[in-house]
Amino acid sequence: MHIPDGFLNAGVSVATGVAAAGAVGYGLRRAREELDEKAVPLMALATAFIFAAQMLNFPVAAGTSGHFLGGVLAALLLGPWLGSLVIALVLLVQCLGFADGGLTALGANIFNMGIVGTLFAFYVFRLIRGVLPPRRPFYFLSAAATAWLSVFLASGACAVELAISGTSPLGVALPAMLGVHAIIGIGEAIITVAVLSLVLAVRPDLVRTFDLRRDGFPPRGAEVRG
Amino acid sequence: MDKTKKGGFIFILAGLAISAALALFLSPWASSEPDGLEKVAEDKGFLEKAEETEPAWKSAPLPDYSVPALNRKVVDEETGEEVEEPSRLSTGLAGLLGTVGIFFVAWGLAVVLKKPEREEEAQAGEASTG
Numbered sequence: 169m170h171i172p173d174g175f176l177n178a179g180v181s182v183a184t185g186v187a188a189a190g191a192v193g194y195g196l197r198r199a200r201e202e203l204d205e206k207a208v209p210l211m212a213l214a215t216a217f218i219f220a221a222q223m224l225n226f227p228v229a230a231g232t233s234g235h236f237l238g239g240v241l242a243a244l245l246l247g248p249w250l251g252s253l254v255i256a257l258v259l260l261v262q263c264l265g266f267a268d269g270g271l272t273a274l275g276a277n278i279f280n281m282g283i284v285g286t287l288f289a290f291y292v293f294r295l296i297r298g299v300l301p302p303r304r305p306f307y308f309l310s311a312a313a314t315a316w317l318s319v320f321l322a323s324g325a326c327a328v329e330l331a332i333s334g335t336s337p338l339g340v341a342l343p344a345m346l347g348v349h350a351i352i353g354i355g356e357a358i359i360t361v362a363v364l365s366l367v368l369a370v371r372p373d374l375v376r377t378f379d380l381r382r383d384g385f386p387p388r389g390a391e392v393r394g
Numbered sequence: 395m396d397k398t399k400k401g402g403f404i405f406i407l408a409g410l411a412i413s414a415a416l417a418l419f420l421s422p423w424a425s426s427e428p429d430g431l432e433k434v435a436e437d438k439g440f441l442e443k444a445e446e447t448e449p450a451w452k453s454a455p456l457p458d459y460s461v462p463a464l465n466r467k468v469v470d471e472e473t474g475e476e477v478e479e480p481s482r483l484s485t486g487l488a489g490l491l492g493t494v495g496i497f498f499v500a501w502g503l504a505v506v507l508k509k510p511e512r513e514e515e516a517q518a519g520e521a522s523t524g
Contacts, residue, residue: 169429169431170431171431172447173444173447173448173450174444174445175435175440175443175444196507199504199508200507200508200509201509203504203507203509204508206402207504208501208504208505208508209402209403209406209501210406211500211501212410212497212500212501213410213413213497214500215496215497215500216409216410216413216414216493216496216497216500217409217413217416219413219417219492219493220413220414220416220417220421220489220492220493221416223416223417223421223424223459223489223492224416224420224421224424225424225425225427225429226424226425227425227427228430231427231428232427232428232429232430232433233424233426233427233428233429234429235429253503257496257499257503258496261492261495261496263451263454264451264453265454265455265495266456266458266459266488266492267449267451267452267454267457267458268458268459270444270447270450271449271451272450323430323431326431330440336434336438336440340438341434344434344437344438345430345431345434348430348434349430370405371401371402371405
């Protein structure tokens with residue numbers, strides 16, 4: 169859902185640009201505290217993987233495709249602030265290097281995918297995770313639900329921006345965007361859970377939101393009760 | 395290099411290799427249908443707004459995930475105009491360059507943002523003694 173130039177009016181471009189700059193600016197400050205020896209290479213890898221995965225459009229409905237967003241994956245691996253920086257960097261490189269997403273819409277794209285689809289989604293994850301019982305299956309269930317929601321809400325934010333800009337009335341854009349992204353969100357949930365379970369199988373210590381003591385299900389034969 | 399450090403290095407390297415392979419080998423075969431937003435714009439009749447707008451940034455080195463030098467020139471059957479069509483190699487190579495490139499950009503950014511090690515050590519020392 170990378171918005172190109174021409175869809176947003178100046179007001180929406182500037183307002184979302186200011187919000188995005190604020191979040192990125194604060195995220196850059198938080199990064200100082202949150203980046204440790206382990207997080208530096210993981211941040212690089214998460215950025216590279218999300219960039220690559222975003223290229224892999226999958227068919228969703230007649231004549232429509234969707235692709236991975238990765239905000240929830242990044243936030244669950246690295247925490248909300250580093251996660252949103254990862255998404256902002258992917259969007260910046262896609263815009264400047266690959267002409268994907270307009271420069272005048274960069275703020276809106278960061279707002280939709282890096283703030284709504286990453287930061288906000290992360291706190292929704294925490295909420296769901298807190299309500300559900302501990303243990304691994306519920307960790308994945310929370311991740312899947314949040315991943316789906318992140319795409320759904322980001323597309324809603326996009327529709328609101330289109331409506332305020334006078335590009336498409338809310339009554340038209342909102343149901344259309346939410347409808348198609350409700351399907352794309354299923355792909356998001358599947359990829360997010362698949363990658364998380366892969367990382368958790370190999371390097372559970374790298375997933376910041378996964379608490380081995382709380383969520384860890386001892387794998388077959390392992391004695392990791394703390 | 396201790397064991398955990400070596401394990402971390404292998405994990406990151408393997409992850410980068412998988413990401414690069416996805417971009418190089420799989421992206422040329424990805425669906426080329428319009429994505430969610432593009433499809434909505436088409437159906438609801440506002441796609442022209444983007445098509446009629448001059449892009450604000452025209453210097454992207456790999457526009458539309460392709461290497462311009464490797465693109466084929468084909469004649470569009472509907473409009474009769476000559477358009478560039480990325481070959482699979484062009485798309486895959488652009489994806490590979492992007493994936494590896496952004497890996498190093500992100501690594502560099504993280505290193506710059508990270509608290510200098512001296513400070514970290516000083517803090518750890520304080521914590522352990524105090």
